[in-house]
Amino acid sequence: MRKLALLFLVVFTVFACIQSEDKGESTDKDGKTTKTKKRSVALPDASGEPGEIVIIVNKKKYDGPLGDALKEVFLENVPGLTRSEPLFTVRVIEPFEFNRIFKIARNIVYVSSFEGNAAADKWLQGIYSEESRQRIMNNPDSFMQTSGDQYAEGQNILQLYGKDDATLIKNLKENASLIQNYFNMAERKRLAETIRMSSASRAILNKVNNKLDINIKIPAGYELAMLEDDFMWVRFLPAVGANKNLIVYEKEYESQDEFTPENIIKLRNEVGQKYVYGDPENPESYMVTETKYMKPITRTIDFNGHYTVEMKGAWKTNNLSVGGTFVSYTFVDEETNKLYYVEGFVIHPNEDHRELIREMESLITTFKAS
Template identity: 40%
Template sequence: MILRRIILSLSLIASALFIFSCEGDDEGGNGSSNKPKARGAIGEILVVIDSTKWQGPAGEAVREVFQEDIKGIMRSERLFSVRRVDPRSITRMLKLANNIVYVTSFDDRSGGSQKINQQFNEESRQMVADDPTMFMLRSKDEFAVGQEVLYLFGTTENDLIRNLRENKSKLQNLFQVRERERLGRTILKRKSGELSRLGQDKFDINLNIPASYQLVKDENNFIWARQPTPTADRPDISLFFYQTDYKSEDQLFPENLVEFRNSITRNHIFGDPNNRESYLVTERREEPPLFNNFNIQGNYAVEMRGSWRTNTYSMGGSFLSYIVVDEKKGKIYYMEGFVYYPNEAHRESLREIETILLATEFPNVEEAD
C-alpha cells in the first residue's frame, strides 16, 4: 500500500521533488533515442551509496533487500548481483548500467551522500519530511535507453531503513519483474512452433518456449522439452507440462502437491532412461519446497520452488513449478522447469524457467463462458 501510494504520487511531485544535476555530461541530449543503450548482465544492480553508509545500518538494510538468499534451493545464492560504488566515484561508463539504485538520507553529512543530496531541492526535502513514507523515485532511461534508475531516500537514516525493511518484498519484486521482462525480450524472440502446436492440441494452451528447446517426450497428458547438448559451461534445463482433472481444493494442499509432482516424475522422467529406478523425486529433508499463492491470467495458481534428486541419488538440482487451476474446465495444469548444473549457480537458470513458464497463455476466461 505504501509503495503504491508513492508511485501514484510521482506524477504530482516529480518536478518539485527532483532536480537532475547533469554535471556537464549530457549523455543523451533531449531525446532518449540519442542515448546509448544500457549495459549489464541479467540480475545485476549497481548501488550508489556513500562508503561509510554502506558499512553501517543503512547498507545492511540495502543488502537485506537486494542480496537476500534465494529460498528453496540447497546452495546459497543471492537474489541479485550487487556492485557498490561511492557517488563521488561513479563514471560515465558506470552510469550506463541497466539497473542503478541511489541511496541517501538528508541528515547524512558525508561527502558521498551530499553528492546525491545536491539533486534534491529544499522544497522536495520538506515534502519528504512532511510524509516520511515518501522514500522512492523511479527514473527510466535517465542515462541510457532501457535503464531503470531508482532513488531511495529519507529525511533521516532511520526513516530510510524503516521504509526499506517495510517494503523489502515490493522492491525485490520490482527488479525481479523487470529482469524477467528484459530476459523475455531476448530468449522469446524465436519460439518453437512444434511445441506451441503441441500445447494447443494437447492442453488448449499456448506454450511460448524458445526455439532452442527440443521435444523429448510426448505421452498422453505429458510433454517434456529440453535444451540440447548441455556442457560444463551451459546448464541442463528441462521443461515439462502435465494436465489432470480438478476435483477438490485438497489437491492444492502443499503435501498433496509434492505427491502430485512425484507421481508425474515417477512415471515420466528418469535420470537414466535405461534405469526405471532413476526417476526424479522432490527433496524434502535439507531444503523443503516453498509455496506461494499466485494469480496467472485470472486463474488461481500455486508456485512451488525446491530441490530435486533422482531416486538413485546420482543427480540433483533445483526446480520451479506453477500449478494452475481452470475451474470452468475442471482442469489443473502443472508446469515445471528443472535445472541440472552441478557445482554451479542456478539463479539465472531459474529466472529463465520463470520467464518461459509465465509466458504460457491460457484460454481467456470470458471466451470460456
C-alpha cells in the same frame, strides 16, 4: 545543397530524440504512486550481468545500520535453491565513482538520506528539487521512486530516500519485498523479451497445442522429450552448460486440498515417476522431490488472475544419479475446471542456479490455456 539538406535531417533527428519522454513513479508503503517524467536522448543499450545492481551511496553509511538494511533487501538468500545465492549481485559505489561505465548499468539504485553533510550525502541530496525535499520531509511514508532509461535503453532506476537514516531504514525493513519485486520483475521482463522461437520450436508448440490445447513459449534450441494426453516435456540439452527443462501436466480439478504443499509435492512426485526419467537407458530412474535435507519453499501469487501456488526447491533422481533446482506454478483454469502444474527445472552441477531459475520463471509466465 544536398549537404545542407543532410545536415538539416541530422539536426531534426537529434532534436526529435531529445524531445522523447519517459515516465517514472514514486511509491509509498501503501502502494500509492506518483508519476514523474524525465527527458531522454538517443541512448546506448544498458549493460551488465543479469541480476546485477549498482548502488550509489555514502560508503561510510553502507558500513553501518543503513548498509545493513540495504543488505537485508538486496543480498537476502534466494529461497529454494540448492546452494546459498543472494537475490542480486551488488556493486556499491560512491558518487565520485559513478563514471560512464556505471551510468549504463542495467539496474541503478540511488540511496539518499537528508541526514549527513559528507560530500557523498550532498551529491545524493542534490538529486532532488526543493519541492521534492519538502515532500520527503513532510511524508515519512514516501521512500522510493522508479524511473527508466536515464542513461541507457532498458535501464531500471530506483531512488530510495528518507528525511533521515532511521526513517529510511524503517521503510527498507517494512518494504523489502516491494523493492525486491521491482528488480525481479525487471529482470524477468528482460528475459522474456530475449526469448526467441525458431521454426522448429514453433512446430513443437503446434504439436503441444493440438494435444493439450495450451500455449507456452518454447525457445529456439529446445527439443520435445515427451508429449502425452496430459503431459508435455521440452528440454534444452547443450553440449556444454546448463540443461534446461519445461514440463506441463494437466488434470481435472478436484478440491482446494490440491493446493497444499504436501499435495503439490505428491502430485509432482507422481508426475516425475510416471514421465520424467533420469536416464533413458534405465526405466527405474525417475525424478523425485528433495524433502529430507531441504524442504521446498511455497508462496501464493496471482498468475493471470488465477490463485496460484509457486514452489521452489531441489529435485533428484531416485537413484541419486543427478539433481538440480526447480520452480513450479500450480493453478486452476476455472473455465475448463483443469488443474495445471507447470514447472521449469535445471541441471547444472556445482554452478549457480539463480539466473537459470529466473529464466524458467520467465518461460512459465508465458503459459496460457487456450
